Amino acid sequence: MYRNLEQMAIKALKKTINKLGYEEPSEIKLEQPPNPELGDLASAVSFQLAKQLKRSPMEIAAEIVNEIKLSELFEKVELKGPYINFYVNYNKFSRMVLKSIKTDYGQFKPNNTKIIVEHTSANPNGPLHIGHIRNSIIGDSISRILGFAGYEVETQYYVNDMGRQIAMVVWGFLNLDFEMDKSEKIDHEIGKLYFQVNEKLRADPELKNEIDSLLKQYEYGNEGKLEKSFENAVNQCLEGVKYTLKKINVSHDTYVWESKFVKDGSVASILQTLKEKNVTKTNEVLYLPLEDYGIEKELVLTRSDGTSLYSTRDLAYHVYKSKNCDELIDVLGSDHKLAIDQLSIALDILDSRSPEVIFYEFITLPEGSMSTRRGVFISVDEMVEEAVQRAFGQLEIKRPDLTEEEKIDIAKKVGIGAIRYFIAKLSPEKHIVFKWDEALSFERGCASIQYAHARSCKLLKKCGYDESKSIAESEIEILDHPTEIDLIKTLSKFTSVIEESARLRRVHLLAQYALDLAGAFNKFYKSVQVKGSNKEVSRLLLVDRTRITIRNALYLLGIDAPNSM
RNA sequence: GGGCCCGUAGUCUAGUCUGGAUAAGACGUGGGACUUCGGAUCCCAAGAUCGGGGGUUCAAAUCCCCCCGGGUCCGCCA
Numbered sequence: 003m004y005r006n007l008e009q010m011a012i013k014a015l016k017k018t019i020n021k022l023g024y025e026e027p028s029e030i031k032l033e034q035p036p037n038p039e040l041g042d043l044a045s046a047v048s049f050q051l052a053k054q055l056k057r058s059p060m061e062i063a064a065e066i067v068n069e070i071k072l073s074e075l076f077e078k079v080e081l082k083g084p085y086i087n088f089y090v091n092y093n094k095f096s097r098m099v100l101k102s103i104k105t106d107y108g109q110f111k112p113n114n115t116k117i118i119v120e121h122t123s124a125n126p127n128g129p130l131h132i133g134h135i136r137n138s139i140i141g142d143s144i145s146r147i148l149g150f151a152g153y154e155v156e157t158q159y160y161v162n163d164m165g166r167q168i169a170m171v172v173w174g175f176l177n178l179d180f181e182m183d184k185s186e187k188i189d190h191e192i193g194k195l196y197f198q199v200n201e202k203l204r205a206d207p208e209l210k211n212e213i214d215s216l217l218k219q220y221e222y223g224n225e226g227k228l229e230k231s232f233e234n235a236v237n238q239c240l241e242g243v244k245y246t247l248k249k250i251n252v253s254h255d256t257y258v259w260e261s262k263f264v265k266d267g268s269v270a271s272i273l274q275t276l277k278e279k280n281v282t283k284t285n286e287v288l289y290l291p292l293e294d295y296g297i298e299k300e301l302v303l304t305r306s307d308g309t310s311l312y313s314t315r316d317l318a319y320h321v322y323k324s325k326n327c328d329e330l331i332d333v334l335g336s337d338h339k340l341a342i343d344q345l346s347i348a349l350d351i352l353d354s355r356s357p358e359v360i361f362y363e364f365i366t367l368p369e370g371s372m373s374t375r376r377g378v379f380i381s382v383d384e385m386v387e388e389a390v391q392r393a394f395g396q397l398e399i400k401r402p403d404l405t406e407e408e409k410i411d412i413a414k415k416v417g418i419g420a421i422r423y424f425i426a427k428l429s430p431e432k433h434i435v436f437k438w439d440e441a442l443s444f445e446r447g448c449a450s451i452q453y454a455h456a457r458s459c460k461l462l463k464k465c466g467y468d469e470s471k472s473i474a475e476s477e478i479e480i481l482d483h484p485t486e487i488d489l490i491k492t493l494s495k496f497t498s499v500i501e502e503s504a505r506l507r508r509v510h511l512l513a514q515y516a517l518d519l520a521g522a523f524n525k526f527y528k529s530v531q532v533k534g535s536n537k538e539v540s541r542l543l544l545v546d547r548t549r550i551t552i553r554n555a556l557y558l559l560g561i562d563a564p565n566s567m
Numbered sequence: 568g569g570g571c572c573c574g575u576a577g578u579c580u581a582g583u584c585u586g587g588a589u590a591a592g593a594c595g596u597g598g599g600a601c602u603u604c605g606g607a608u609c610c611c612a613a614g615a616u617c618g619g620g621g622g623u624u625c626a627a628a629u630c631c632c633c634c635c636g637g638g639u640c641c642g643c644c645a
Contacts, residue, residue, distance in 0.1 A: 340570075428581095446592085510581085521592090
């Protein structure tokens with residue numbers, strides 16, 4: 003809705019510039035004035051015109067302000083030096099905003115575009131650790147946002163069941179006498195097994211041959227028994243992973259096993275196509291030279307024993323995805339940048355679409371990077387438990403009136419919220435050094451957003467607010483307290499934020515917005531009386547619209563909005 | 568060595584794509600606000616030569632070049 007205002011202002015500016023007979027600059031942008039006294043929107047278009055007209059910006063701005071005609075949603079336009087400042091008519095605008103927010107606020111009409119988002123795709127050789135979680139949270143949130151923005155979204159988890167890592171786990175199952183501890187989560191047990199095999203391999207490098215042979219048999223052989231071993235190992239681990247993901251409100255529509263592309267012949271057919279196009283070369287291995295594309299490193303397509311590599315299968319996977327959607331997005335750690343460049347060239351040769359990639363930087367521990375192989379990591383399960391426990395501790399202090407079950411329920415929502423928010427609020431290109439207290443803060447973070455929501459629920463209930471009762475736009479009283487105006491303005495920006503977040507594929511814009519919105523609400527709540535005031539009806543409407551908007555914003559971040567906390 | 572990313576108050580960040588007015592938040596620190604709807608809240612204060620240096624521009628945290636510091640990639644791993 004705020005967008006409408008901006009467009010109206012731009013239109014008015016353009017019209018005026020044309021009327022004055024000046025050449026319209028290619029792009030007219032608006033900005034936020036540095037403080038509210040200078041209005042709601044500002045234009046520095048006079049600078050652009052100054053160059054063209056060889057006259058002073060102030061003079062030109064004055065001319066425009068004299069001539070400009072505005073819609074009634076604007077109260078006035080003022081000249082401040084070279085700047086043209088627009089003041090919104092909040093009497094009219096507020097009513098419009100309050101009236102138009104419904105329970106699905108922020109949801110766009112379908113745009114008939116199917117988009118596949120691949121995220122998480124962690125190897126099933128151990129539990130998810132807090133390094134993986136950035137992928138899941140960004141991927142899940144952007145999927146939700148794109149869905150809201152009108153896309154038909156399918157989320158996919160690419161299951162690596164053919165890699166050497168998995169062969170190592172299978173080898174461990176077959177050769178080590180490893181006792182699974184049934185009381186532990188299965189993915190954690192597999193992680194321990196994987197660690198042990200790595201230790202063995204370090205002690206005896208010859209083992210590599212045995213593992214390679216397993217890999218070869220799995221890829222070539224139709225030996226049902228071995229196939230079952232791989233499937234079992236992967237499935238078991240994946241169950242643990244799915245369970246963890248579910249705890250943090252992440253799920254996938256489809257799980258695609260990479261072996262599918264070997265079995266159905268698409269890997270072979272892609273290799274064939276590349277050979278026919280005469281772009282591959284062979285020494286001990288089949289490879290795709292990439293110097294001509296500015297990449298030193300060639301893309302190896304098959305091992306010397308003929309088996310396929312991850313990249314080859316990934317190539318087939320991307321061709322497959324490409325055929326099944328209009329746009330595709332991968333969420334990947336930035337360490338995959340070179341690999342994706344290589345892949346994209348190969349896809350281009352195959353006349354297939356390259357993925358758009360959301361890259362994120364690593365999360366490391368203060369003492370260094372995490373590694374499943376070395377068994378050095380903080381698992382997501384561990385983090386969730388810690389988060390929920392801390393939230394529970396807070397509830398014991400703040401809400402002794404609640405039952406144990408209620409406290410547990412809320413602690414989960416608050417704890418998970420803290421985790422998701424911690425990741426979602428940061429730009430993905432920022433490297434994170436993990437510290438518990440930063441990750442699980444309950445002040446001015448997600449908890450304060452959830453708190454604003456719970457507060458609004460409570461207040462509506464206390465005032466006996468009836469959601470189904472509609473009131474006419476003309477009945478809405480003028481809400482002109484600065485905190486009311488600010489809150490309404492913030493509410494009206496929600497759709498723009500979703501649009502921008504979806505377009506730029508940047509989740510943190512929305513996370514930032516949610517905090518701003520909660521802040522605007524908390525300030526309003528502190529300084530304006532609702533219950534029993536002479537504007538109770540209208541203010542309750544404002545509280546309800548805020549409640550809806552916070553809830554929807556949190557939903558898009560995969561965070562629950564408790565009614566009480 | 569080459570490629571990519573990051574560097575903004577003591578700490579963590581937003582703003583960089585698309586240049587625009589006094590660089591915006593949070594944590595921490597110091598003060599303050601409950602006879603009105605929930606204090607996981609709100610208000611006030613101190614704290615920044617936007618890593619350094621050049622350049623482009625009427626205007627640079629933002630664009631270009633060089634340098635410094637940190638991360639990461641450069642596997643017949645995934």
